[in-house]
Amino acid sequence: xxxxxxxxxxxxxxxxxxxxxxxxxxxxxxxxxxxxxxxxxxxxxxxxxxxxxxxxxxxxxxxxxxxxxxxxxxxxxxxxxxxxxxxxxxxxxxxxxxxxxxxxxxxxxxxxxxxxxxxxxxxxxxxxxxxxxxxxxxxxxxxxxxxxxxxxxxxxxxxxxxxxxxxxxxxxxxxxxxxxxxxxxxxxxxxxxxxxxxxxxxxxxxxxxxxxxxxxxxxxxxxxxxxxxxxxxxxxxxxxxxxxxxxxxxxxxxxxxxxxxxxxxxxxxxxxxxxxxxxxxxxxxxxxxxxxxxxxxxxxxxxxxxxxxxxxxxxxxxxxxxxxx
Amino acid sequence: xxxxxxxxxxxxxxxxxxxxxxxxxxxxxxxxxxxxxxxxxxxxxxxxxxxxxxxxxxxxxxxxxxxxxxxxxxxxxxxxxxxxxxxxxxxxxxxxxxxxxxxxxxxxxxxxxxxxxxxxxxxxxxxxxxxxxxxxxxxxxxxxxxxxxxxxxxxxxxxxxxxxxxxxxxxxxxxxxxxxxxxxxxxxxxxxxxxxxxxxxxxxxxxxxxxxxxxxxxxxxxxxxxxxxxxxxxxxxxxxxxxxxxxxxxxxxxxxxxxxxxxxxxxxxxxxxxxxxxxxxxxxxxxxxxxxxxxxxxxxxxxxxxxxxxxxxxxxxxxxxxxxxxxxxxxxxxxxxxxxxxxxxxxxxxxxxxxxxxxxxxxxxxxxx
Numbered sequence: 263x264x265x266x267x268x269x270x271x272x273x274x275x276x277x278x279x280x281x282x283x284x285x286x287x288x289x290x291x292x293x294x295x296x297x298x299x300x301x302x303x304x305x306x307x308x309x310x311x312x313x314x315x316x317x318x319x320x321x322x323x324x325x326x327x328x329x330x331x332x333x334x335x336x337x338x339x340x341x342x343x344x345x346x347x348x349x350x351x352x353x354x355x356x357x358x359x360x361x362x363x364x365x366x367x368x369x370x371x372x373x374x375x376x377x378x379x380x381x382x383x384x385x386x387x388x389x390x391x392x393x394x395x396x397x398x399x400x401x402x403x404x405x406x407x408x409x410x411x412x413x414x415x416x417x418x419x420x421x422x423x424x425x426x427x428x429x430x431x432x433x434x435x436x437x438x439x440x441x442x443x444x445x446x447x448x449x450x451x452x453x454x455x456x457x458x459x460x461x462x463x464x465x466x467x468x469x470x471x472x473x474x475x476x477x478x479x480x481x482x483x484x485x486x487x488x489x490x491x492x493x494x495x496x497x498x499x500x501x502x503x504x505x506x507x508x509x510x511x512x513x514x515x516x517x518x519x520x521x522x523x524x525x526x527x528x529x530x531x532x533x534x535x536x537x538x539x540x541x542x543x544x545x546x547x548x549x550x551x552x553x554x555x556x557x558x559x560x561x562x563x564x565x566x567x568x569x570x571x572x573x574x575x576x577x578x579x580x581x582x583x584x585x586x587x
Numbered sequence: 588x589x590x591x592x593x594x595x596x597x598x599x600x601x602x603x604x605x606x607x608x609x610x611x612x613x614x615x616x617x618x619x620x621x622x623x624x625x626x627x628x629x630x631x632x633x634x635x636x637x638x639x640x641x642x643x644x645x646x647x648x649x650x651x652x653x654x655x656x657x658x659x660x661x662x663x664x665x666x667x668x669x670x671x672x673x674x675x676x677x678x679x680x681x682x683x684x685x686x687x688x689x690x691x692x693x694x695x696x697x698x699x700x701x702x703x704x705x706x707x708x709x710x711x712x713x714x715x716x717x718x719x720x721x722x723x724x725x726x727x728x729x730x731x732x733x734x735x736x737x738x739x740x741x742x743x744x745x746x747x748x749x750x751x752x753x754x755x756x757x758x759x760x761x762x763x764x765x766x767x768x769x770x771x772x773x774x775x776x777x778x779x780x781x782x783x784x785x786x787x788x789x790x791x792x793x794x795x796x797x798x799x800x801x802x803x804x805x806x807x808x809x810x811x812x813x814x815x816x817x818x819x820x821x822x823x824x825x826x827x828x829x830x831x832x833x834x835x836x837x838x839x840x841x842x843x844x845x846x847x848x849x850x851x852x853x854x855x856x857x858x859x860x861x862x863x864x865x866x867x868x869x870x871x872x873x874x875x876x877x878x879x880x881x882x883x884x885x886x887x888x889x890x891x892x893x894x895x896x897x898x899x900x901x902x903x904x905x906x907x908x909x910x911x912x913x914x915x916x917x918x919x920x921x922x923x924x925x926x927x928x929x930x931x932x933x934x935x936x937x938x939x940x941x942x943x944x945x946x947x948x949x950x951x952x953x954x955x956x
Contacts, residue, residue: 356876365624
């Protein structure tokens with residue numbers, strides 16, 4: 263039983279991770295007043311850039327970095343449109359969702375002989391499992407019995423890809439940044455009341471640029487956490503909708519990093535339950551298709567039952583014009 | 588005669604309208620951006636675009652395919668545009684399309700009716716099923732304050748798995764296939780004689796007529812009825828509408844319902860005219876997201892949506908022709924994305940257009956706020 267719970271937790275962590283990165287991206291962008299529907303596209307380009315760099319260079323950290331950068335470039339595009347040219351942010355985000363995956367597949371076909379799938383990255387070139395060696399050596403010393411054995415509870419829960427730990431650390435960093443620093447106060451002020459912030463000498467445009475680019479970087483890393491850790495390749499259907507689920511997690515989590523984390527974990531948990539219940543261990547005689555609905559149904563039920571009306575940052579979605587002062 | 592002159596003046600007014608000018612300018616810039624990317628990737632952009640246009644318009648077959656491709660896009664575009672006008676973001680077109688297609692296939696396969704009844708019945712069942720599906724999201728928003736973006740995203744995936752679940756039943760699934768049984772001949776809207784002319788592979792159908800009629804109805808509802816006025820008022824300013832005595836919550840549900848019916852009609856028309864069946868879905872097919880693009884390029888107006896859907900359908904079909912010189916078809920999405928990007932950044936275009944008109948000394952009537 264405990265092992266089963268550990269298995270579910272393990273799957274939960276795995277499936278939540280890409281969502282957490284992208285949702286944090288959504289949080290920081292929306293906190294500054296810019297809606298980012300383009301998360302999906304930014305995840306896709308990140309997943310591609312990561313997998314392609316990983317396959318070509320064999321260096322996962324370089325690949326992770328390039329993924330973040332490529333997401334950031336599309337963040338910059340979104341910022342140019344929505345901050346400088348006062349674009350409708352939803353429209354600009356949708357443009358990103360056409361451009362980024364389009365470009366990812368276009369480049370993929372050019373580099374990899376017409377294929378929309380990158381070559382597989384060998385296991386040793388994927389993102390590392392940082393605690394794996396410690397666990398193995400502890401187990402081999404034999405002093406702890408089977409506590410650190412492969413597929414033991416400790417191993418299942420704590421022996422994760424490094425991207426999982428980074429995601430959790432980023433949640434803490436973003437929380438600290440937003441709520442414990444002057445910089446974060448300014449970001450929130452810009453999202454709530456840009457005019458007042460401007461009057462007090464806060465650089466509204468600059469902060470929004472920073473946040474939207476950061477959101478692209480985070481979404482790009484989220485994509486790479488899929489293509490460099492969970493699987494070891496990029497394919498056209500890899501991201502399929504996770505950017506939108508991350509967006510839902512932002513709203514679900516009430517525009518807070520810790521809330522978004524909880525929402526992503528819930529979604530991952532529902533996926534974990536689906537895989538567990540459908541797996542051979544339980545052998546529940548229910549259609550896989552019905553089980554697959556579970557995460558989405560649970561999200562809706564929780565939204566209706568437990569979450570009150572969410573309040574967005576007051577100026578989210580509204581372009582700011584300096585001359586309005 | 589004065590009436591005609593009046594009409595002519597209004598048409599000219601419409602054509603010279605700033606929005607339209609900006610949209611056309613965006614399309615040109617989008618094509619130019621695509622050309623730059625083609626050139627960087629080592630293709631000849633002129634040759635690529637020539638192939639695209641030949642693919643779209645070079646043959647009766649190409650024109651027929653363009654129309655067939657744009658038919659569901661008109662309807663999904665209308666769905667998004669309708670919701671936008673009423674202040675809602677319908678990201679659930681994809682799921683509503685799936686539900687509409689599924690319901691129509693069920694009605695098209697299981698019902699035994701003469702064609703004159705079967706076609707409208709199957710269409711209506713598809714529309715109503717999708718309408719109810721979407722109005723559930725409206726209900727969640729009105730009653731519990733659940734953001735329609737989240738609700739419809741979740742409903743999209745639930746719809747996808749519901750479609751696949753329905754195909755688990757032996758009565759519905761065609762043996763040893765990933766698809767349902769085909770709909771009865773009486774529920775088909777294929778234009779058989781035209782297929783004989785342009786080739787049987789081109790799925791020419793009456794869907795375009797249905798789509799155009801629905802576009803006119805939507806235009807009428809939005810701009811000539813009390814309901815339309817109320818819906819637009821809610822979209823424009825919810826608080827003022829509430830104060831003015833409009834039942835905002837009811838309007839949200841009705842608006843989502845109508846938007847869903849339009850997406851459902853897209854699914855229905857697709858089944859009755861093209862696919863004749865539904866299949867197991869591994870991923871979203873993109874009808875919904877294309878609908879968003881169509882709506883945006885069409886400036887969220889029913890007439891604009893018709894033109895932009897035809898443009899979109901044409902680029903989509905004709906663009907495949909670029910493969911002849913090895914261009915990946917994804918260039919189409921890059922061009923569409925660029926067009927939307929420029930439409931979003933209309934302020935940039937205004938500045939460019941104003942500078943251009945100043946230079947030519949015409950002193951244009953465009954003004955930047």
